[in-house]
Amino acid sequence: MNQGEKLEFKCPKETHYGYAKFVCLNEFCTNSRIFCFECIKNGDHNTHIKYQYEIDNLFEFFDNQKKKTEELIQKLQLINVAITNQFSQLEQRLKIKCCFPTAELQKFDTQKLNQGLNQMIKYKDITKNILDDINESSNALLDQINKYTNEFTLDETDKQNQAQLKIQQVNELFLQGQKLYGIKKYEEAIEYFDEALQINPNDCQSLYLASECLTMIKNYKDAIIKADKLLQIDQNNPQYLCIKAEILRCQQRYEEAILYADKALSINSKHLFSINNKADCLKMLKKYEDAIFWADEALQIEQKNLFPLNVKSQSLKMIGQYNNAIIWANKVLFIDEDNINSLITKVECLIKIGIYNDAFIYLNTALKLYPENSTLRQLKIQLLTIQNQNNQANQSLQKIVKISPFFNQSKIKNERF
Incomplete structure (x- = not known):
């Protein structure tokens, strides 16, 4: 009103x-x-x-x-x-x-050690009484707080209002955390999710995104704790099984990750994130044919999903299908022209099939975007080495031609390349 x-x-x-x-x-x-x-x-x-x-x-x-x-x-x-x-x-x-660390004590000389001992003895009596004194004071304070808390007895309507207030507080904190998660401020987002979980430890939306944030900052230990809490609440939720699989994948525990992905898929055979996780784990386990199969399963659900497109192009490269790998890398680059994984895959495949000029073009494009990427730097060294070897071979070939004008130059080039 x-x-x-x-x-x-x-x-x-x-x-x-x-x-x-x-x-x-x-x-x-x-x-x-x-x-x-x-x-x-x-x-x-x-x-x-x-x-x-x-x-x-x-x-x-x-x-x-x-x-x-x-x-x-x-x-x-x-x-x-x-x-x-x-x-x-x-x-x-x-x-x-x-508190003197052992490593610090070992650096003390006699005088400093003597000072430390005097300090410890001086504060011995004080530290002995700290817990008793503070316990006594805190108990008195708690009694006062309880006394005034009990003055405000709650009827059923009050309890419902209190429950509603908690829900509102949790939702507000979650929305704040969600905004920060959306702009990749993961550590700040976690603070809001943890605050929401102090009010309601079973708030699934906060547990889920907190687990995601912890995974993004590579705090896998705490991420798994949150994921396990979700699975205690609902062990048959594909989304919760998937986040556990994702954390395990990030920890390179690929076989375990596949087990959780399979559990999710047994509940929902079209759960895209679980299919993606499984495809990537199979690729990392060098089961490239299986990885391609599951990448195709994901692409049947969402044709322009970059994750399975990358998995498929990388797996094709690993089994030597370089031209096909380039086709699938191009599908990624058509959607996201700056995609680092597909740029690397394309450059590697172009090198493998000997199209060095194009490899240089894409490599230089990638290096402008990602100048600190170690894989791209190694590929540049590889290409420069190949280019230098070709230049040396061409110089040797010209010397041979000068000495013997009737030498079959085209035959040498065919043999060399």
């Missing part, structure tokens, strides 16, 4: 048929706080008339109460931050004063 609208409630007294028009804000009132004209005639609330307001004033009352509550929450949050900061300082100073 908006503030421009009128509040309309039936009078709580069953014998009164009119609408409630007033509200009582007296702290000690024992009558119904919502009442009608007939209630006034009966003398209700006459002892505290100055606390009576028209019911529409409830908007202002609740707004003011909301602002006061938000201010209180902010002050409590500041106290929480201050306590956390003090704990951090204590933790740091304990490490500096009382």
Whole structure:
């Protein structure tokens, strides 16, 4: 309801048929706080008339109460931050004063070692009492917090509102993380997903994208923890099985990755990401014919998907079908002319079939885009070596022709190339 609208409630007294028009804000009132004209005639609330307001004033009352509550929450949050900061300082100073790494101790001379021992003995009594003192204080603080928390008992409506509020908070945090994930700010995105998971540890959308982000920054250990949590929630979800397969593939655990991809495909035979994962794993296991088969399966679902196109062109190259590999690399480059994998595949295949000039053209194009790529640099050295050898061979051939003008030059060229 908006503030421009009128509040309309039936009078709580069953014998009164009119609408409630007033509200009582007296702290000690024992009558119904919502009442009608007939209630006034009966003398209700006459002892505290100055606390009576028209019911529409409830908007202002609740707004003011909301602002006061938000201010209180902010002050409590500041106290929480201050306590956390003090704990951090204590933790740091304990490490500096009382924790000497073995490697550092070995570098100490006698004087420095003596100083260290004096320090340790000086702080021995203090550290002994830290836990007891802070435990005592924290228990007292927790008792106070529990006391005031229990003052606000929740009925079923409150619990539903609380649950709805949690859902809203989780969704807002997820959307913030999703935006950061979309622009490849993975570490920042993870912070939002983790915050959402503190509120709801079983929020699948946050678990999934957190796992993806962790995979992108190569934190595979934590990525698998998130993926396993997803599978505990739903072990038959192809998407969750697929993210586990993807992490395993990135860890070069290809046989295990295929097992999870197969589980996903047993549930959904057309699950594209699982097919892609399986195709790439088979390629990495040097099972090129099988990789091509699964790449074709993926391409039947989505003809212009770059992942299986790359897998197919690379696998064709590995089994010596260089011309076919170039055809499929070209399909990728038609969609994405800067695709590094297909540029490399095309250059390698052009070298293999001896079309060096074209290989140089594509290699130079690729190096302008990716000047630091080590594979491209190696290919350039390879091509320069071949070019240099050809130049030397041509020079030798010209010398032979000068000495023997009737020498069969075309025959030599055919034999050489």
